[in-house]
Amino acid sequence: MVRETSPSPRKPVVGVTMGDPAGVGAEVIVKALADPAVRKRARYVVYGLNELLTYAADLAEIEPYWHRLQHDSPRAEHALVHDVVVLDYDEFGSLGFFDDPRPSRPNGVASLRFLDDAVAATRRDTHDAGIDALCTAPIAKASWHLAGTKFPGHTELLQHRTKAKRAAMMFVGTEPDGTPIRTVLATIHVALMDVRNLLTIGCVYDAIDLAHAALVGMGVKDPRIGVCGLNPHASENGAFGDEERRIITPAIELAVKHGIDARGPFPADTLYTQKQRQRSDLTVAMYHDQGLIPLKMLAFDNAVNTTLGLPIIRTSPDHGTAFDIAGKNQADPGSMKAALHLAADLAAAKLREQPASAREAS
Numbered sequence: 001m002v003r004e005t006s007p008s009p010r011k012p013v014v015g016v017t018m019g020d021p022a023g024v025g026a027e028v029i030v031k032a033l034a035d036p037a038v039r040k041r042a043r044y045v046v047y048g049l050n051e052l053l054t055y056a057a058d059l060a061e062i063e064p065y066w067h068r069l070q071h072d073s074p075r076a077e078h079a080l081v082h083d084v085v086v087l088d089y090d091e092f093g094s095l096g097f098f099d100d101p102r103p104s105r106p107n108g109v110a111s112l113r114f115l116d117d118a119v120a121a122t123r124r125d126t127h128d129a130g131i132d133a134l135c136t137a138p139i140a141k142a143s144w145h146l147a148g149t150k151f152p153g154h155t156e157l158l159q160h161r162t163k164a165k166r167a168a169m170m171f172v173g174t175e176p177d178g179t180p181i182r183t184v185l186a187t188i189h190v191a192l193m194d195v196r197n198l199l200t201i202g203c204v205y206d207a208i209d210l211a212h213a214a215l216v217g218m219g220v221k222d223p224r225i226g227v228c229g230l231n232p233h234a235s236e237n238g239a240f241g242d243e244e245r246r247i248i249t250p251a252i253e254l255a256v257k258h259g260i261d262a263r264g265p266f267p268a269d270t271l272y273t274q275k276q277r278q279r280s281d282l283t284v285a286m287y288h289d290q291g292l293i294p295l296k297m298l299a300f301d302n303a304v305n306t307t308l309g310l311p312i313i314r315t316s317p318d319h320g321t322a323f324d325i326a327g328k329n330q331a332d333p334g335s336m337k338a339a340l341h342l343a344a345d346l347a348a349a350k351l352r353e354q355p356a357s358a359r360e361a362s
Contacts, residue, residue: 012347015131018048023321024331025137026052031333041344050088059329108147133313133347173299183291204251226280227264301334
């Protein structure tokens with residue numbers, strides 16, 4: 001039976017978490033959602049502090065455009081009709097976040113609460129204040145550690161909360177000439193010295209497989225995936241390590257057996273050159289900086305992170321808390337805008353894939 005895939009009868013609802021209150025999350029959220037082009041794509045529920053959002057709006061000379069609602073109000077348990085609603089956690093509002101912006105336990109407790117409540121909302125129907133996608137502003141990992149969590153970042157916590165068997169970080173950006181640049185990481189937030197011990201055939205294959213599925217979902221026809229080596233010159237036939245032969249090549253061969261156009265391993269210092277990027281739709285990097293240094297050099301202001309493998313949609317801007325400029329009206333909202341656009345696009349596509357009866361019920 002062919003499923004009905006007509007356009008969704010409603011806008012998707014995107015939940016937005018403020019992240020670390022002492023960072024630039026409030027500022028980039030206010031500036032990004034002030035853009036009518038962003039608000040046109042979806043409805044938004046912001047989990048955070050109305051006081052900080054209002055402060056950021058005042059500094060940027062933006063008239064507040066949102067509806068405030070106390071997060072534990074009975075009204076917050078039902079569908080919200082405004083384009084932008086702020087669920088206000090004002091119990092955290094007297095901490096003097098910008099007096100000395102830095103990681104702290106209270107900041108970690110607050111940002112974890114915003115995230116936990118938003119994740120819970122992804123499990124609810126929109127009639128019961130549920131959300132279709134999640135966009136997370138930056139957190140400070142040190143604040144989370146001070147708050148007692150063991151997770152090094154959003155990706156690992158969300159994988160645990162959603163019980164996902166696999167997860168990978170995918171970064172999407174646009175170069176100045178309009179060319180898309182995409183990278184998926186085989187390992188995530190780990191010390192560089194630990195990468196060698198954590199790199200397995202399975203984690204490299206998962207990165208390739210999840211990347212392929214994501215590209216297909218984004219409408220890329222016959223995706224081509226280039227895979228980085230771990231060592232200089234991709235080990236040059238074993239002269240500088242054997243991870244390419246033992247781990248990366250078998251993972252690529254397994255992907256090819258499953259019908260994926262994956263090639264490599266290639267030396268990472270050449271795979272990101274303009275000529276090589278034109279030969280693939282996405283690059284799989286073995287560790288964090290191998291993939292993110294070139295991506296941020298080419299698309300820092302619009303790069304977006306999305307987590308692959310989760311049962312929920314999650315995006316985020318590709319920058320940190322920027323404590324050094326927090327509260328100074330200096331943060332660029334470009335990456336947050338791109339993250340909101342991607343969350344809205346992915347959520348709308350997911351709604352269109354639902355049977356018509358399910359969409360109408362929601």
